[in-house]
Amino acid sequence: MVRIADVAKMANVSTATVSRVISHTGTVKKETAEKVLEAIKKLNYQPNVLARQLRKLETKTILVVVPDIANTFFSNVLRGIESVAMKNGYQVLLGDMDNYVERENGYLYILRQRKVDGVILLAARSNQWLLEEAAKEYPIVLACEYYEGSQLPTVSIDNVSSARKATDYLINLQHTRIGHITGPLNIVVGRDRLRGFQQAMNQYNLPVDPLLVQEGNFSFESGFNLMLKFLALEKPPTAVFAANDEMAMGAIKAIKSKGFIVPKDISVIGFDDIKFASIFEPALTTIEQPTFSIGKKAMELLIELIYHHELPKVQFILEDQLIVRESCAVCLSK
Structure with a gap:
């Protein structure tokens, strides 16, 4: 078996120099590095990566915990994470909570080990307190979701202002009777998007009918079923803001199933701008989250923490955007 000493002997350098070339650390002259790389190639030397990692107490692996892997929103976030991870020599493991809090705690145990x-x-x-305590000892970054007032490194958008922007858009299309299908209200993004909806309605002195605020679970099915409840009312809404795109698509499906037309009879706006939003019929007006950038920034922060670098700040709020497509129109009913 070829050893690092054999490479050093052929290149006429020390083993420490060979190690620096392999690990890309320290300063090595270009000519020297080229001699080392040539020796590695000739001898077909395979560095003992496992031994090096054990000496440094590192695995070059990070874990990403997703609340629900079936939710297509997270796919582009994961791509952003992997784009940075691969460039820095890290592998990415994926953990699916399947919306069970206990699983999140189990994944944190993997980090502690x-x-x-x-x-x-x-x-x-x-x-929150337990997670913040763990973050004092281990590199942890939150992305997409967050804790209010926490000092944990976090990357997200401003869900309150984004939801307000979506509701403003419907109001400016002259809708006054607007329904809202919320996300789960035990999750901060569900509560914040409801707050944004309420703030916009209050700003225009529009009443919020309790019957027109229904709690969903971010699934297509919940959007479909809750929209049916809206349609069963004596006076259905003329527009609906759904707290994510899957529920918005479910709502549109329910509207069509009752013989109504979107957006002629009822306008629908979503949130997230998942891939299917642009190819759904009608194409969905929605709030675009910068998902790839969220994942990219989260991985960059994690690498800084792994290398014990001080972060310039801990809360990173990225810009969202209103994407206007075909699912909303001016209200024609009086």
Whole structure:
């Protein structure tokens, strides 16, 4: 078996120099590095990556915890994470909570056992104090979801202002009777999007009918079923703001099933701008989250924490955008 000493002998350098070339650390002259790389190639030397990782107490692996892997919103966030991870030599493991808080705690135990170098949580469901205590010892970053007032490194959008923007758009289309299908209200993004909806309605002195605010679970099915409840009312809404795109698509399906037309009879706006939003019929007007950028920034922060670098700040709020397509129109009813 070829050893690092054999490479050093052929290149006429020290083993430390060979190690620096392999690990890309320290300063090595270009000519020297080229001699080392040539020796590695000729001898077909395979560095003992496992031994090096054990010496450094690192795994070059990070864990990403997703609340629900079936939710297509997270796919582009994961792509952003992987784009940075691969460039920096990290592998990404995926953990699916399936919306069970207990699983999140189990994944954190993997971090405590040092089986991974750090964790990115795409959900904030477990006890905030316990997570903050864990973050004092281990690299942890939150993305997409967040805790209010927390000092945990977090990457997200401003869900209150984004929901307000979506509701404003419907109001400016002259809708006054607007329904809202919320996300789960035990999750901060569900509560914040409801707050944004309420703020917009209050700003225009429009009443919020309790019957027109129904709690969903971010699934297509809940959007479909809750829209049927709206349609069963004596006076259905002329527009609906759904707290994510899957529920918005479910709502549109329910509207069509009752013989109504979107947006002629009822306008629908979603949230997230998942891939299917642009190819759904009608194409969905929605709030675009910068999902790839969220994942990219979260991984960049995690690497900084892994290398014990001080962060310039801990809360990173990225810009969202209203994407206007075909599912909303001016209200024609009086």
